[in-house]
Structure formats: C-alpha cells, structure tokens
Amino acid sequence: MAFDSGLAVLVLGVAVWTIAARDTFAAVVGFVAYGLLLALAWVRLAAPDVALTEAAIGSGVTGGLLIGASTRLRRTETAAAGEEPGPTLRLAAAVLCGLVSAGLAAIVLMLPEPAPTLAPQAAANIAATGLGNPVTAVLMAYRAIDTLLETVVLLLALVGVWSLAPDRVWGGFPGPRHHADPDGVLTFIAQLLVPLGILVGIHIFWVGSVAPGGEFQGATILAAMWILAMMAGLVDAPPVSRRWLRLLLIAGPAVFFAIGLAGFAMAGAFLAYPVEYAKLLIVTIEIPVTLSIAATLALLVAGPPERAPHR
Amino acid sequence: MSLALDALTTLAVSVGAFFFLAGTVGLLRFPDALSRLHALTKADNLGLGLVVLGLLFQVEGPFAALKLISVWLLTLLAGATVTQLIARTARPGGPPV
Numbered sequence: 001m002a003f004d005s006g007l008a009v010l011v012l013g014v015a016v017w018t019i020a021a022r023d024t025f026a027a028v029v030g031f032v033a034y035g036l037l038l039a040l041a042w043v044r045l046a047a048p049d050v051a052l053t054e055a056a057i058g059s060g061v062t063g064g065l066l067i068g069a070s071t072r073l074r075r076t077e078t079a080a081a082g083e084e085p086g087p088t089l090r091l092a093a094a095v096l097c098g099l100v101s102a103g104l105a106a107i108v109l110m111l112p113e114p115a116p117t118l119a120p121q122a123a124a125n126i127a128a129t130g131l132g133n134p135v136t137a138v139l140m141a142y143r144a145i146d147t148l149l150e151t152v153v154l155l156l157a158l159v160g161v162w163s164l165a166p167d168r169v170w171g172g173f174p175g176p177r178h179h180a181d182p183d184g185v186l187t188f189i190a191q192l193l194v195p196l197g198i199l200v201g202i203h204i205f206w207v208g209s210v211a212p213g214g215e216f217q218g219a220t221i222l223a224a225m226w227i228l229a230m231m232a233g234l235v236d237a238p239p240v241s242r243r244w245l246r247l248l249l250i251a252g253p254a255v256f257f258a259i260g261l262a263g264f265a266m267a268g269a270f271l272a273y274p275v276e277y278a279k280l281l282i283v284t285i286e287i288p289v290t291l292s293i294a295a296t297l298a299l300l301v302a303g304p305p306e307r308a309p310h311r
Numbered sequence: 312m313s314l315a316l317d318a319l320t321t322l323a324v325s326v327g328a329f330f331f332l333a334g335t336v337g338l339l340r341f342p343d344a345l346s347r348l349h350a351l352t353k354a355d356n357l358g359l360g361l362v363v364l365g366l367l368f369q370v371e372g373p374f375a376a377l378k379l380i381s382v383w384l385l386t387l388l389a390g391a392t393v394t395q396l397i398a399r400t401a402r403p404g405g406p407p408v
Binding site for chain 1: 388389391392399
C-alpha cells in the first residue's frame, strides 16, 4: 500500500515536472522516466503485457524519437523562446486543459460499480483462438482490425518522416554514417549484444501467444538491436529506395490484409479465422507483422534520408 | 533456515540499494559526462548484481535463478554498450571518425 501510494505520487510528480520543465531536452528525459514509472504501475495492476509495451514503445522508442526531435530543435530553440504566447492565450489553454481533465475525472468517477466488462465472454471463447494469452487473443482475434490499422499507421508515420528529406538526398541513406574502430571495445560488445538481443526479441514475440509478450514488444527489441548495430557502426542504414526494404516494411500489413480478406471466403467475415486454423493463421500474420514493425521502428528512429544514394 | 535466507536477502538487497543511491548521487554531483557515466555503471553492475544476489536466496528452482542471473548479465552487456556509445559522443573532440 505504501509502495503503491509512493508510486502514484512519484508518477504525478514526474508528470508535473515534465510539463513545467523549460528545457526541451530535460522535458524529454522527464517523459522517459515517467514512462518507466508508469510501466511499474502497470506491473502493480497485474498487467505485464501493458507494462512491457509501455516500457518498450511508450518510453523507449518514443523517448528515442523525442530525443532526436529535441536535438534537431536545439538550434532554433532560443529564437522560438522569444515568441512565447501571451497571458490570455496561456490562460485559455490552462482553462481548456482543466476542463478536459475535470470532464475525464467526472466520467471515471461516474462509472458504475462494478464497471461493465466483456472480460468473461472474452475468456469463455479464448479456446477458439488457440492462444493462451488473453491479451494476444484480443489483439489478434477479437480486435484484429485495430491491430491491422496500427501497423498501417506506423507505416504512414515513416512515410511522413521520409518526406522531410530534401530532393537531392531522396531515396538515400537515413542519418549520418557511424564509424567503428574494428579493434575497439564498442565493436566487440556490440557484436556480442546484437545476436543475444535478437534472440530475446524473438523469444518475447514467440511467448506472446501463451504468456506476456507479443509482436510489438518483440519488434521493439529487434528494432533496438538494428539501431544499436547502426549506431555502433557495425552496419550502415540501407538507402530508403531499396526494394527489399520497402517489401519488408509492407509485408506485415499486406499479409494481415490478405488473410483478413480471405476471412470472407473461409469464415464469412473480414478478419474472421476458421476455428481449426485460427492459431496457424494468427502466427502466419504475426511473423511478417513483427518484422515489419521492427523495420519501421528502427527507420523511424534513424530519421529522414540525409545522404544521397550511390548512383 | 528461512530466517537466515531472509536475512541474507535483506542484507544483499540493502547493500545493492546503497550502490543505486551512490550511483544516483554521483550522476547528480559529478562534474562531467564521463565521470557521471562512471558513477552510473556502479549502480548497474554492483547495485543490480547485489539485488539479484539477494533475490537468489528466495527463488523456487534453478530455472528461476538462471533467469535472474541472465537478466543481470544482459543488463551488464547492454549497459556497457550504451555507456560506450554515450561516452564516444560525449568525449572532448566528438566521436572518432
């Protein structure tokens, strides 16, 4: 009880600090700490799947993206500081935020006790999906269309990042080229860590059907290993115009969509699976989806193309 | 027996927590990025190592113990790699080319 109260106070404190921080970079650091504390809160609420996702994507990848953004903004930050909004606008923003918070709080406090839930029905039908982890069953069977759209949204985000590239480097290599000393410590430990990390990523993905884990969490670890290999200079980022890269990026959503359409013929509805093949089809979707998410996340962090492709 | 094990756990985890505290104080007080990284690795290596050691007295079987030790080893490896990456960027004169 004391631990939970302390955690709640800490989460709120870090959240307020993040909003109040003047420096963008400091605010990003606060945001990452906030995400990790939130992951701890999810563990205390017995939701390890959500905790893993929050730590990996909410805090890890998003934190990495925000650090990149704050570094890019640093040059213009002092100029932008002179254009702070006036007191009226700030007051209006504060009132609006207060109203939204009060509205949300009122809705949560007015929920009937016990809250309406579909959990018993979901648990009763889980055997039909062939999965042992109810969270994966919800993501891949009951709410598969949400997951399909999430993979598409990630792809759109990457297209948005790539579109920031100037014309002369279009289709080129994302980010700067990192160089490694072949005899250096970094090269050695990075070569040791990357294969182990890939193994852990595949494990987290694979156990997702029966235990906490799944494609998003596993894919984040795979993406982190690719980013690490790029940053340590072991490999260069591929030019974004490479055909294999683009096929890898769309493989997940494409297979997901194709099997979803096949659901019309096999089970009479979009994204419906025939019971006897449910698990097989779900795994067939999950493998390319994991690879696509991993590639998308890694390239999101790598950023827009900065170096022209070799002609 | 279980009392002795509990005492060992409390001792090891407390010493581990002390290293985390010391690492955090170092992170906040040391003057430059490289010394701050040095302080941080003490929390990772010794702090987490002692916490894992303390928890080893409480595990059910050898598989759980192996899992805990793997968590520590992986953290060591990941921590060392990231520290190298940060130190490379932070060192005077920038990263080697």
